[in-house]
Amino acid sequence: MKRRTFVGAIGGGAALGLAGCLTQDGDGSSDSNGDPEPEELDLSGTLEVVTYESMLDGDNPAGPWLKEAFEEEYPDAELEWTQLPDQGINHYIQRGEQDDIDADVYFGLNVDDLVSVDDNLEEGGLFRELNRDRIDRSSRVRDGLDMGDPHDRVLPYDTGYISLVYDENEVDEPTTFDDLTEAVYEDALLAQNAQSSDPGQAFLLWTIDAFGEDGYLDYWRDLRENGVRVLEDWSESYNGAYMNEERPMVVSYSTDQVFADEFGYDFARHQIAFLNDQGYANPEGMAIFEGATSVDLAYEFLDFALSNDAQAEIAERNVQFPAVEDEHVDLGDEFDQYAHVPPEAVTVGYDDLRGNLDEWVDDWAREFASQ
Structure with missing residues (x-):
């Protein structure tokens, strides 16, 4: 399986430019295909x-x-x-x-x-x-x-960019996918159903990118053994379980601190973790x-x-x-400071997904959709 790899860098006000x-x-x-422009709109x-x-x-x-x-x-x-x-x-x-x-x-x-x-x-x-x-x-x-x-x-x-959000008062920052299978992160992680959630499916594809189509189910079995909890969608997992402090770690977005700053939340519970120094571009x-x-x-x-x-x-x-491009958009200092771009952004591209996506998700769902 090929992998399209995108390179960026973390860094305050430079984040948007580097994402570019x-x-x-x-x-x-750009080709001039598609709908012709009419004489009168x-x-x-x-x-x-x-x-x-x-x-x-x-x-x-x-x-x-x-x-x-x-x-x-x-x-x-x-x-x-x-x-x-x-x-x-x-x-x-x-x-x-x-x-x-x-x-x-x-x-x-x-x-x-x-x-x-x-x-x-x-x-x-x-x-x-x-x-x-x-x-x-x-x-x-x-x-x-x-x-x-x-x-x-x-x-x-x-x-x-899909990443992990975690509470640094409860757990140390996980740095690799394998970390999540260790005892120190037992019953710590909240994830989403890949059948019904965009971040849930993105996280699943990120694990396929990391472990391959022959290894991702084994990795998820290790996550299950370590107590991962899969909820139906992002709102239920983040706004519900995570914000109610039911668990100290959740699959979410690398812009989470922008949200935390806007509502005055304790940043200790809104730390960003990029597994394998990556985030999944979505x-x-x-x-x-x-x-x-x-x-x-x-x-x-x-x-x-x-x-x-x-x-x-x-x-x-x-x-x-x-x-x-970021020179067209002024988002303010807070966004530049708290919106993080991963050192490396990855995604599974269209060509690799064609003919495989449904099978990957269905195989995952048979075992893990109701954890």
Whole structure:
């Protein structure tokens, strides 16, 4: 199995710039494929955008801000959010088979979702091939966030790095994956279900990257012997079990201290651990459904989401890194200080995931989904 390895570095105000040093397959050039630009744009009517719950609800979500700002810029348009069903991308894969999708844009897509689409539908399906010439700001996306889609259906709007968050009053910093199987970390770790959670699946793929497809299940058996607790999703594991101090360590994001600083939490319980000096890169993207009715508005929304103001608001409210080069976005000293980039960022790429992802997750779930 190949591994796409991205190199960055930790460091305060330099973090965003260094995240931009990630390398990507190909030359990153933009072809003028996809939807041709019409002679006259139709920028009126309703744009239906599908996204996940935390984009819409919770503490200071980005969704309401994006709606208000987009409608202010396009006064003849209305942005209507639709919350992603519990089945996630599988809901739209099933509806895509029946050609029964009313939405225009999917906001919150990752490479694993694209692979699920192409493993279950005709390759290149569900979403439109993008014409990058219709998205002026697409050229500002930092190198390394290309999701490897050979059909160019998705643009990233932010990125995060999966890491561990731990309480230094309860446990020492784990430095390797093998550390987590030692007695000193018995009954310490909270993880998420790889079938239903993006960070849960990312952590699973990180272990596959570390131990290979022939060794990752054995590693998870060692974790189980050492008492790992797998909960359904990130909210249940982090906002619930971890914040209620049920355990001293949780799979989460390397921007956790930004969140802790905002709410005045004790930093002792919000320390970041990069296993093997790595973090798992997990960019989020946006795509236009094949059957979109408001195509012109959809293109304008993708471009709008990459604007300076939108990128800053998404990054700060999602507590993630922006997708565009950092000279375009001012996130403030606190973000620069507390948002950490791993020394090495890794991900399992599209080509390696194709034809393997479902099997890997299913094999894992049979043994570990209900720990």
